Amino acid sequence: xxxxxxxxxxxxxxxxxxxxxxxxxxxxxxxxxxxxxxxxxxxxxxxxxxxxxxxxxxxxxxxxxxxxxxxxxxxxxxxxxxxxxxxxxxxxxxxxxxxxxxxxxxxxxxxxx
Amino acid sequence: xxxxxxxxxxxxxxxxxxxxxxxxxxxxxxxxxxxxxxxxxxxxxxxxxxxxxxxxxxxxxxxxxxxxxxxxxxxxxxxxxxxxxxxxxxxxxxxxxxxxxxxxxxxxxxxxxxx
Numbered sequence: 204x205x206x207x208x209x210x211x212x213x214x215x216x217x218x219x220x221x222x223x224x225x226x227x228x229x230x231x232x233x234x235x236x237x238x239x240x241x242x243x244x245x246x247x248x249x250x251x252x253x254x255x256x257x258x259x260x261x262x263x264x265x266x267x268x269x270x271x272x273x274x275x276x277x278x279x280x281x282x283x284x285x286x287x288x289x290x291x292x293x294x295x296x297x298x299x300x301x302x303x304x305x306x307x308x309x310x311x312x313x314x315x316x
Numbered sequence: 317x318x319x320x321x322x323x324x325x326x327x328x329x330x331x332x333x334x335x336x337x338x339x340x341x342x343x344x345x346x347x348x349x350x351x352x353x354x355x356x357x358x359x360x361x362x363x364x365x366x367x368x369x370x371x372x373x374x375x376x377x378x379x380x381x382x383x384x385x386x387x388x389x390x391x392x393x394x395x396x397x398x399x400x401x402x403x404x405x406x407x408x409x410x411x412x413x414x415x416x417x418x419x420x421x422x423x424x425x426x427x428x429x430x431x
Contacts, residue, residue: 235417246320246407246421247361254417262418293361302368303349303411305419307361 205230209294209308216315222267222281224311226294229275234296236277237305238269241291253277289315318343320410322422329398330430336383337393337425339408347413350384350391355424356404364406367391369413398429 209226216222228234235254239247249262251269259269266285270278277294294308319342329335341350352364367375367384374382379399383392395402408422 237417237419244424246423249418252417260417291359295361302366303351303413303419304363304366305351305361306363310359310361312359 205296205306207294207296207306207308209311211311212309213312214314216284216313218286218315219283222279222284222288222313224279224292224294224313226277226279226308227275228277228296231275231296231298233274234298236271236275237295237297238277238279239293239295239307241293241310243290247293251279284315286315289313318345318410318412318418318420320408320420320422322408322425324425325423326426326428328428328430329395331398331400333398334394334396335398335427337395337406337408337427339391339393339422341389341391341408341410341420343389343410343412345412349411349413350382351409351411351419352380352382352391352393353407353409353421354402354404355407356401361407365393395427400429400431403427403429 206229237252238250241247253259253271267281292311295305297305321340348369350367354362354364365377379396381394405424407424411419
């Protein structure tokens with residue numbers, strides 16, 4: 204069966220520090236991968252998606268970047284965090300022919316202080 | 317642009333009762349998917365149910381069913397025999413079939429099931 208791992212679960216970082224959140228998927232090949240952000244009490248905003256190694260599309264201009272160095276690995280990064288980067292970050296995957304179903308990781312609560 | 321609207325920020329229901337959560341969407345596309353996701357206090361997003369727009373039959377998953385009204389662009393979720401474990405945020409979501417990288421979410425409805 205397929206599983207998705209996301210870490211860390213919580214992270215407290217000072218303003219201006221770098222960020223690296225990692226997500227890996229097991230049990231499937233060539234998945235579509237996504238990074239979402241959820242502001243407190245609100246819906247999900249798509250940040251990045253990837254359809255293959257090295258292929259990253261950004262949905263909104265921001266202080267963040269994403270990379271996909273391996274087929275089932277997706278990394279969210281920042282060189283210098285801003286206060287506005289605080290939020291709950293969710294990684295997700297979908298199969299190419301999965302009928303649109305997204306499967307989410309357990310999320311990372313990022314607090315930038 | 318595709319938008320998803322959930323007009324009920326919060327709802328509550330007594331255990332064992334039935335509750336319906338509303339969702340409307342706006343699109344010019346004809347071929348798409350609709351979803352309901354559940355986010356319990358653990359914050360794990362869990363797929364509850366999926367509806368394919370070209371199917372007229374409403375999707376059902378055990379105690380969860382939808383009322384899909386394509387012409388009205390309405391997609392409500394009915395939870396029957398509500399259980400305490402149903403307490404969660406519920407998000408309606410929309411995805412154009414030919415663009416499987418772009419799932420749009422509503423703002424969510426916080427459902428509380430009371431004992």
